[in-house]
Amino acid sequence: MIPSNRIHRLKWFSFSGGLAVSYVFVYVLPTLHKEQILVKKYGDYFTMESELYFIGLLGVLMFYGVQKVVRKAQLNDKTHKARTLFWLQIAFFGLYNMLVAYTVISHNVFGVQAVFYGLAVGLHFIAVAHDLWREYSDIYNQVGRYVLALGIVAGWIMGVAVNLTPLTESIIFAFISGAMILNVLKYELPPDDEAHFPTFATGVIVYTTITMSLKFFFQW
Known part of the structure; x- marks a missing residue:
């Protein structure tokens, strides 16, 4: 799906x-x-206004820590240790894909809303997978891509078959939101070079305009 021509590839990732x-x-x-407003009704344990934001911060910290360890090992050497740590990164992103897919399914998103949110999440999955492929293409092609795909399928099955409490779902959403914000802003937002x-701005403006319009007219 990703063009081989450099300019087309940059436009693809920018969009x-x-x-x-x-x-x-x-x-x-x-x-x-x-979700933070909703958790206030779950009991006296939530007395602040930012508990879920702390959980989101934990998601940022955990995923950033794992990626930092892996990237540092890759910079220092290309030995067995670096490749072993890359497996850890694959496992974390398999879990990440599962939780994102579960969150989408468990929030009962349907119809046109599902198309627009699914498009953004799907392209995000592809961008994350491409970054992993660039690090160790052999491991990714042999096993990694199947781990990521199975994570998405597992999250879908979990969303359909498992009924967690609203509080648990809110906690999962907060954790995965932190991880997604990190991955989007640090690893998916294209660097200057x-x-x-123009393509990046077009993607932002078009997607935001359509989504906000649909929110206004259909109360998403």
């Missing part, structure tokens, strides 16, 4: 990054705020 950034600001952050800004 994908634009959609992902827009998705974070028009859906993930507002929904996280809404690899970005095609």
Whole structure:
């Protein structure tokens, strides 16, 4: 799906990054705020206004820590240790895909809304997978891509078959929101030398305009 031509590839990732950034600001952050308001009714344990934000911060910390350890090992050497740590990264992103897929299914998103949110999440999955492929293409092609795909399928099955409490779902959403914000802004947002800004801006403006319009007219 990703073009081999450099300019086309930069445009592809810029557009994908634009959609992902827009998705974070028009859906993930507002929904996280809404979930934080809802958890107040679950008991006296939640007495602050930011418990779920702390859980989101934990998601940022955990995924950033894992990726930092793996990247440091890769910079220092290309030995067995670096490749072994890459397996840890594959496992974490398999879990990440599972939780994201579960969150989408468990929030009962249907119809046109599912198309727009699914488009952003799907392109995000592809961008994450491409980053992993660039690090160790042999491991990714042999096993890694199947781990990521199975994570998505497992999350879908879990969302259909498992009924967790609303509080547990809110905690999962907060944790995965933190991880998604990190992955989008740090690893999916194109750096200056690899970005095609007009395409990136087009992705942001088009996706945000359509999504906000649908929210206004259909009360998403």
